[in-house]
Amino acid sequence: xxxxxxxxxxxxxxxxxxxxxxxxxxxxxxxxxxxxxxxxxxxxxxxxxxxxxxxxxxxxxxxxxxxxxxxxxxxxxxxxxxxxxxxxxxxxxxxxxxxxxxxxxxxxxxxx
Amino acid sequence: xxxxxxxxxxxxxxxxxxxxxxxxxxxxxxxxxxxxxxxxxxxxxxxxxxxxxxxxxxxxxxxxxxxxxxxxxxxxxxxxxxxxxxxxxxxxxxxxxxxxxxxxxxxxxxxxxxxxxxxxxxxxxxxxxxxxxxxxxxxxxxxxxxxxxxxxxxxxxxxxxxxxxxxxxxxxxxxxxxxxxxxxxxxxxxxxxxxxxxxxxxxxxxxxxxxxxxxxxxxxxxxxxxxxxxxxxxxxxxxxxxxxxxxxxxxxxxxxxxxxxxxxxxxxxxxxxxxxxxxxxxxxxxxxxxxxxxxxxxxxxxxxxxxxxxxxxxxxxxxxxxxxxxxxxxxxxxxxxxxxxxxxxxxxxx
Numbered sequence: 001x002x003x004x005x006x007x008x009x010x011x012x013x014x015x016x017x018x019x020x021x022x023x024x025x026x027x028x029x030x031x032x033x034x035x036x037x038x039x040x041x042x043x044x045x046x047x048x049x050x051x052x053x054x055x056x057x058x059x060x061x062x063x064x065x066x067x068x069x070x071x072x073x074x075x076x077x078x079x080x081x082x083x084x085x086x087x088x089x090x091x092x093x094x095x096x097x098x099x100x101x102x103x104x105x106x107x108x109x110x111x112x
Numbered sequence: 113x114x115x116x117x118x119x120x121x122x123x124x125x126x127x128x129x130x131x132x133x134x135x136x137x138x139x140x141x142x143x144x145x146x147x148x149x150x151x152x153x154x155x156x157x158x159x160x161x162x163x164x165x166x167x168x169x170x171x172x173x174x175x176x177x178x179x180x181x182x183x184x185x186x187x188x189x190x191x192x193x194x195x196x197x198x199x200x201x202x203x204x205x206x207x208x209x210x211x212x213x214x215x216x217x218x219x220x221x222x223x224x225x226x227x228x229x230x231x232x233x234x235x236x237x238x239x240x241x242x243x244x245x246x247x248x249x250x251x252x253x254x255x256x257x258x259x260x261x262x263x264x265x266x267x268x269x270x271x272x273x274x275x276x277x278x279x280x281x282x283x284x285x286x287x288x289x290x291x292x293x294x295x296x297x298x299x300x301x302x303x304x305x306x307x308x309x310x311x312x313x314x315x316x317x318x319x320x321x322x323x324x325x326x327x328x329x330x331x332x333x334x335x336x337x338x339x340x341x342x343x344x345x346x347x348x349x350x351x352x353x354x355x356x357x358x359x360x361x362x363x364x365x366x367x368x369x370x371x372x373x374x375x376x377x378x379x380x381x382x383x384x385x386x387x388x389x390x391x392x393x394x395x396x397x398x399x400x401x402x403x404x405x406x407x408x409x410x411x412x413x414x415x416x417x418x419x420x421x422x423x424x425x426x427x428x429x430x431x432x433x434x435x436x437x438x439x440x441x442x443x444x445x446x447x448x449x450x451x452x453x454x455x456x457x458x459x460x461x462x
Contacts, residue, residue, distance in 0.1 A: 015218060015219070015220045015221060016221050017135075017221035017222060017225075019131075019135070019221065021131075022128065022131045022132070022221075025127060025128075025131065026124055026127065026128055029123060029124045029127055030124060033123060033124065054167075055167055055168075055169060058167045058196070059121070059122055059167075061196065062122060062125065062196065062217045062218070063122070063124060065196075065217055065218040066124065066125075066128070066217070066218045066219070068218070
């Protein structure tokens with residue numbers, strides 16, 4: 001399990017070429033979409049469809065990487081790779097961890 | 113303005129990439145969160161750059177690129193695929209499948225700008241070359257048309273040179289050439305073939321240049337020996353025109369050698385029968401004889417149209433190919449127009 005999310009705004013801005021405007025836009029979108037992203041992960045798990053879970057975990061991995069959350073992205077990558085190998089049912093705990101992580105990131109970003 | 117197509121099922125990525133594309137300047141992004149809809153858009157729109165995510169519902173980036181490349185004219189358009197750092201195998205597949213370059217997630221603005229600019233430069237170069245090729249092609253077309261016009265004029269003037277030594281007129285050449293075209297139309301020949309016979313028919317009597325004046329200009333009936341010499345104009349015409357690289361002059365050679373052949377095999381120089389006679393020869397035979405009959409000459413009055421038509425009718429299957437007579441009579445309205453347009457007393461139009 002990853003440690004607490006710490007916002008590394010400098011590294012994110014570095015990637016965005018120092019563009020505060022784009023950063024603010026992405027933060028808004030992340031916060032706005034967090035519920036639907038969590039719901040999509042839950043739905044994928046409930047569907048029992050490994051391909052769908054793999055894709056949702058991949059999306060979440062990308063989102064976390066965008067906000068420089070390497071630990072969260074690594075957890076999402078584990079879910080993605082296990083789903084690629086056909087594992088779904090035993091990933092409930094890991095999926096719940098990802099949902100919690102997404103909400104944690106959203107909270108930190110909202111707090112600014 | 114470059115049209116940049118961005119396809120990603122993640123809204124946040126779409127927004128991010130759009131913002132980065134706009135920062136490039138002179139770009140207009142088009143966004144799709146679903147690859148199938150993007151592909152549909154691509155059927156009627158041509159982007160200058162495609163940026164596509166790998167993992168998407170229904171159709172992944174590899175399949176999208178493959179389907180995109182299969183669309184007509186989309187083979188050269190630059191495609192950037194977005195992959196994660198740990199997807200090396202997918203990158204290889206994408207390269208083989210038609211991606212030009214990659215972007216890694218999370219997206220880095222410096223890397224993005226450099227790669228996107230490279231791809232857009234490539235596209236600008238492609239468009240420049242395409243425009244240049246089109247320009248050169250139209251230039252070649254223009255120059256070829258000029259040469260063709262000059263060729264037409266020279267052919268007409270050569271044909272006139274022969275006719276100047278003959279009681280027949282320049283208007284005769286024009287009329288019989290247009291009658292030949294009417295017959296070609298009636299026989300359902302292609303537009304190109306109709307045009308070819310229009311341009312080649314005037315050369316039918318060019319061999320008369322080689323016939324001595326005392327025979328060519330003799331007012332009375334030719335003796336048997338004189339007529340044998342006169343018949344030589346068909347071969348002389350072919351000799352003058354043969355082995356040309358010009359399609360029109362090649363057709364002219366064919367017309368010259370065959371326009372005095374008769375459908376029943378009693379013509380000259382070879383006594384060919386029916387379809388042994390080249391089609392252009394069979395066509396020109398009808399056109400030439402009809403105009404000769406209906407034209408006034410120092411040694412004869414013009415036949416009436418009715419009598420000339422009757423002559424053609426009577427000659428079906430004997431002198432003339434019945435299909436050519438049929439085609440000529442079917443275009444009667446046009447025949448009358450041509451007679452009006454090219455009168456003997458008027459200067460012929462080149």
